[in-house]
Amino acid sequence: MARTEQSGVSFVHVEKVYAKGQKPAVDDFTFEVKPGEFLVLVGPSGCGKSTTLRMVAGLELPTSGRILIGGRDVTTLPPKDRDIAMVFQNYALYPHMTVRENMSFALRLRHVPKDEIARRVDEAAKTLGLTSYLDRLPKALSGGQRQRVAVGRAIVREPAVFLFDEPLSNLDAKMRVEMRAEIVRLHHALGATMIYVTHDQTEAMTMGDRIVVMEGGRIQQAAPPLEVYDHPANKFVASFIGTPPMNLLPPGVLDLGCTVGVRPEHLRICPVEGDGAPEGALLAHVDIVEPLGAETLVHAILDGRNTPIVARAPGSTPVRHGDALALVPDMEKAVKFD
Secondary structure, three states, X not given: OOOOOOOOEEEEEXXXXXXXXXXXXXXXXXXXXXXXXXEEEEOOOOOOHHHHHHHHHOOOOOOEEEEEEOOEEOOOOOHHHOOEEEEOOOOOOOOOOOHHHXXXXXXXXXXXXXXXXXXXXXXXXXXXOOHHHOOOOHHHOOHHHHHHHXXXXXXOOOOOEEEEEOOOOOOOHHHHHHHHHHHHHHHHHHOOEEEEEXXXXXXXXXXXXXXXXXXXXXXXXXXXXXXXXXXXXXXXHHHHOOOOOOEEEOOOOOOOOOEEEEOHHHEEEEEOEOOEOOOOOEEEEEEEEEEOOOEEEEEEEEOOOOOEEEEEEEOOOOOOOOOEEEEEEOOOOOEEEO
């Protein structure tokens, strides 16, 4: 498959307000998406991520600010003039058209020559494993196959920018993992600029070159996934990224005078023998144990504080509800929030 032309996307103080007097859905969003980058916008429902994507697509107009694609101001241009292709959550396939007809529809509207349409559709179908399904109707396809058709319909347009709006949320867990890998492989093959919206931080961590964590219409942090994971910019990011999220221990628990964030895997579990405990340990009692096979999540309550804390332990760790534990945090990997 031919590599698509790369174009960056620039947001310049973009704001979206739906009604006068309301809080902005997107507030002073300023950011540069690099040409060829896979950028993920992630955050909880209502954080403004889908609104941001829809403004790139031209489905929403900013209240103020500018959006540029490849250096060209597209803020007020209609979607058809933006050189973008969008993949939606609900597939949006025409039920009366075959897979081939669905994939080629936009090209036929643009009067692309028939042999060029055939070439693009065949290439996209081969890339996505759809060659044997080209003559089927959408109702004869599984959910994952329908989503591949929606992706193929975007590919054949050879746009400068691909936009994905929570495209995997209707799939089961196994199919989500498979499609996640497929979209990443597609990015490697095309080298195109892709902006992907999701509320699933696992998708964000595993797919993005960089991720933008949003809340309240604002950027909370923008960085490569592991940087966001290891060095969250604030308590919101720390509590949102990670499964389970970072433990936020209130001032006084570690005698540092500020909130301290500790990832569950950075807590070492020690048994409490007699009245002894390792230096720097936090004493707790086990509340819930979640055995996951290779690892076990131990949910505990800190003694005397009623503060919940989660530790990630090897799957063979012998702990039960009510057990007394000493939890030793790795302070070199802890994050201080003042």
